[in-house]
Amino acid sequence: MKYTLIAWMRDKPGVLSRVAGMMRRRNFNIDSLQVGHSETPGISRMTFVVDGNDRMVDQVIKQLRKLVDVTRVENISEQPIVAREMALIRVSTNAENRSEIVQLVNIYRGEIVDVALDSMIVQIVGSEERVASLIDLLDNFGIVEMVRTGPVAMARGQMEHKYRRSTAVWRAQANGRDATAVERFRTGGV
Amino acid sequence: MPKRNGNTASASPETPVRMKGAQMVWEALLREGVRVIFGHPGGAILPTYDALAPYEAAGKIHHVLVRHEQCAAHMADGWARATGEVGVCIATSGPGATNLVTGLATAQMDSVPVVAITGQVPTNLLGTDAFQESDVVGVTAPVCKHNYLVTDVNELPLILKEAFYIAREGRPGAVLIDICKDVQNAEGWFRYDFEIDLPGFEPWPQVDMEAVRKAAELINKAERPLVLSGHGVQLAGVGRELLQMVEKAEIPVVTTLLGTGNIPESHPLSLGMGGMHGEAYANRAVQACDVLIAMGMRFDDRITGRLDSFAKQAKIIHFEVDKAEVGKNVVPDVAVIGDLAETLPALLPLIEERRHQVWLQEIREWKKDTEQADILNYEVDELIPPFVIRQLWHATHNAKNGPPIIVTDVGQHQMWESQYFTHEYLGQLITSGGLGTMGFALPAAIGAQMAHPNRLVWAVVGDGGFQMTLQELAVIKQEGDLPVKIAIINNGFLGMVRQWQQLFYEKRYVGTPVWSPDFVKLAEAYQIPALAVTKPEQVAPALERALNTPGPFLIDFRVKEEVNVYPMVAPGAAVDQLIRRPKPAVMQGYSGVQPSW
Structure with missing residues (x-):
């Protein structure tokens, strides 16, 4: 079964390699992993999809929480969530099939972001199924090049604010300035 | 939840003092109460060694020169295990640091607080495959609780304090600080009175009293209870409380290798070590108990043998400070998460006075069987x-x-x-x-x-x-x-x-x-x-x-x-499927050595 996890962690070089290293070392199987900024300066947010069973996911979460740089981990597999992927697809075209492809892309609410004489780039954002199904369709015309992200996810509904923890030093560094002496000595967490 | 002399900010703020990064290392060590360090010098750590001179001359910190850096980590480890304090070792970049790896992994696996300080090439040479450069943070990350690369002297005091804090608090472990040579030489402001704020570090999880009550309930109802105690009992310093508990409810105790001595082995309730080379009666007790109380241990494969046949008949209670160990190998019926120094005293008054003579008699029968085959009971004519x-x-x-x-x-x-x-x-x-x-x-x-x-x-x-x-x-x-x-x-x-x-x-x-x-x-x-x-x-x-x-x-x-070590549980076998000691051909009266049981 596939599980969707979200982890918040310090935005600092090396943290991704710590997380990835732990996953590899403990033989956890990651389907996909997306990292980006979160709403809190100094904290980045990672969306994982892991393949396994309940006990394995329990271990993944606990081992993630043991990493000092990881501030919070949530398992949102059981909750209603919004999960979106994005793909850029360069599909080969000619004069005859160009309009047909445009029609298909419109049905899927994708966008044509670049057009050349022999090909065009299609951008699609959506659930895993929607992206996969458009890719299947476009494959009939010949996909020249493709890049696809894993899902980023958020739980629906109300949310508590408690996992926005960061420190003044982390925020300062994320904003591209050195922490002031006051910040550094009051809050710690270099 | 800050505890145990760890996270304390002093009431009156310290006046910052300007000094070199190298000196900051020793100032921090002094404040952590470090008296002895074990290490081997080299090019990238030389500024720090040089700054040690006045501290050594004043008799404040003593440096022990090792002959191989691995042994510096082992010595710091031995020091830490013997004192309960953080052991400190120091080495240079590249080969010095990579030699530490085995020692750090040893300390980390056995939950021993060790801080390692290593030199690193100057920041402008980082990543250039410079002489004696190696990615020490990358190499040691999997075998450490946490580690740091220091590229800014202003971060050094806080990193030093954090390192000791992380190594010591919660389940202890190894922490490495890799300091670039130019950072050691650079000047910065030093003070040490910060309050540490690590949002991602939860060393002492909140104790759930409901779980303690559930555990007590199970223990009070048990007819054949057994304690399986590990290193955690020693780390939490609750040997006395453990003894009180098992005497009150008359519960026999099996230990892991690192739990050896948690209660005196001459005590009638002590069954000694269990597991691969544990005594047959200890392992039989594990496979026959109805409530297994695991304390500060992690169900290592050497203690459980084949997992799918380990103590299947028993309800399992797991006292543990590291949440990740709960349910990793054995899924407990009741998990009591938190510091044993909190949970065990909380458990004590909830435990009823009980006697389990039938259960203990059964174990004594198994013991007799072991004594029959034991080497201590017959004359020794060869040096075994x-x-x-x-x-x-x-x-x-x-x-x-x-x-x-x-x-x-x-x-x-x-x-x-x-x-x-x-x-x-x-x-x-x-x-x-x-x-x-x-x-x-x-x-x-x-x-x-x-x-x-x-x-x-x-x-x-x-x-x-x-x-x-x-x-x-x-x-x-x-x-x-x-x-x-x-x-x-x-x-x-x-x-x-x-x-x-x-x-x-x-x-x-x-x-x-x-x-x-x-x-x-x-x-x-x-x-x-x-x-x-x-x-x-x-x-x-x-x-x-x-x-x-x-x-x-x-x-x-x-x-x-x-000569072989018996009894032995073959790897992958159930713990009660052991290879027993061969019975001696001639049983003679033995004088001199009395068996310990």
């Missing part, structure tokens, strides 16, 4: 290792400077020591349990001896493991004749591997016969008095002489080759 270990106990348990700290290496002698030496107090045995690092004993014994100069410290070591780190004999001399006593159980083989080859690989002894130098002459070369022992009757006089000789002493026990 269990006899040597038992004699060591006889010679030392009433020693004038108190019962000894025993430091064992890894292999057969380690198991014999845990079986035939009666450990009476918490932390009496120092050994590498998790990682199983050969070569651990001698440096760890030196570390323990440095921590307790007046205590009796014995390193018990095999001929194989001793040759991995014997160069540290020089440290014994350089530190002014440290009174470490060394017993080499010399059987001419890598004994434990040979035993596996005998049992599982049809006696094909590939790579296990060991040629050894004359250890007595070797000791002489290091100016350490030594003796060789070849006959059983020489054992007691030799031990006597070692104890009466001030300073170090080495005894080379040339024991019978090809």
Whole structure:
């Protein structure tokens, strides 16, 4: 079964390699992993999809929480969530099939972001199924090049604010300035 | 939840002092109460070594020069295990730092607080494959609790404080700080009175009293309860509370290797060690109990044997401070998460006074069966290792400077020591349990001896493991004749591997016969008095002489080759499916050595 996890962690070089290293070392199987900024300066947010069973996911979460740089981990597999992927697809075209492809892309609410004489780039954002199904369709015309992200996810509904923890030093560094002496000595967490 | 002298910000703020990064290291160490460090200098750590001079001259911090950096980590480890404080080791970049890896992994696996400080090439050379550069943070990340690369001198004081905090708090572990050479030379403001704020570090989880109550309920209803206690009991310092609890409810106790001595092994409720080389009755008790109370242990494969047949009949209660250990190998019925120093005293008043005579009688029957087959009950005409270990106990348990700290290496002698030496107090045995690092004993014994100069410290070591780190004999001399006593159980083989080859690989002894130098002459070369022992009757006089000789002493026990450690649970077998001790052909009345049970 596939599980969707979200982890918040310090935005600092090396943290991704710590997380990835732990996953590899403990033989956890990651389907996909997306990292980006979160709403809190100094904290980045990672969306994982892991393949396994309940006990394995329990271990993944606990081992993630043991990493000092990881501030919070949530398992949102059981909750209603919004999960979106994005793909850029360069599909080969000619004069005859160009309009047909445009029609298909419109049905899927994708966008044509670049057009050349022999090909065009299609951008699609959506659930895993929607992206996969458009890719299947476009494959009939010949996909020249493709890049696809894993899902980023958020739980629906109300949310508590408690996992926005960061420190003044982390925020300062994320904003591209050195922490002031006051910040550094009051809050710690270099 | 800050606890135990860790996270304290002083009321009056400290005035920052301007100093070099190198000096900050020593200032921080002083404030952490570090008196002795173990290390080896080199180019990238030289500024820090240079800044040590005034501290050493003032007698504030003593540096012990090791002969190999791995042993610096082992010595810091031995120091930490003997004192409960954080052990500190220091090395240079590149090879110095990579040599530390085995020692750090050993400490981390056994939850020992160790801080390692390493030099790194200057920041402008980072990532250029400079001379003696290696990615130490990357290399050590999987074997450390946390680690740091310091590229800014202003971050150094806080990183130093965080490192000690992380190493010490919660489940202890190894932390490494890699400091670039230019950072050591750069000047910055030093103060040490921060309050540490680490949102992602939860060393002491909140205790759920509901879980404690549930655990007490299960224990009170149990007819055949059993405690399985591990290193956590020692780390939390709750040996007394554990004893109170098991006496109140009359619960027998099995320990893990690192839990040895959690309650005195001479106590009627102690069943000694369980697991792969645990006594048959201890393992049978695990497989027959109705409530298994696991305390501060992590269900390692050496204690559980085959997981799917481990204590299936029992309700399992797991007391543990590290959440990730709960449900990792064995899923408990009740998990009591939190510091044992909190949960066990909370549990005590909820436990009813009970007697379990039927259950204990059953175990006593199993014990009798073991005694029948035990080596201690018959005359010894050859020098066999269990006899040597038992004699060591006889010679030392009433020693004038108190019962000894025993430091064992890894292999057969380690198991014999845990079986035939009666450990009476918490932390009496120092050994590498998790990682199983050969070569651990001698440096760890030196570390323990440095921590307790007046205590009796014995390193018990095999001929194989001793040759991995014997160069540290020089440290014994350089530190002014440290009174470490060394017993080499010399059987001419890598004994434990040979035993596996005998049992599982049809006696094909590939790579296990060991040629050894004359250890007595070797000791002489290091100016350490030594003796060789070849006959059983020489054992007691030799031990006597070692104890009466001030300073170090080495005894080379040339024991019978090809003796096996029994009982043994074959890897992957259930813990009650053991290979028992072969029954001796002739049972003779034995005088002199009384069996410990």
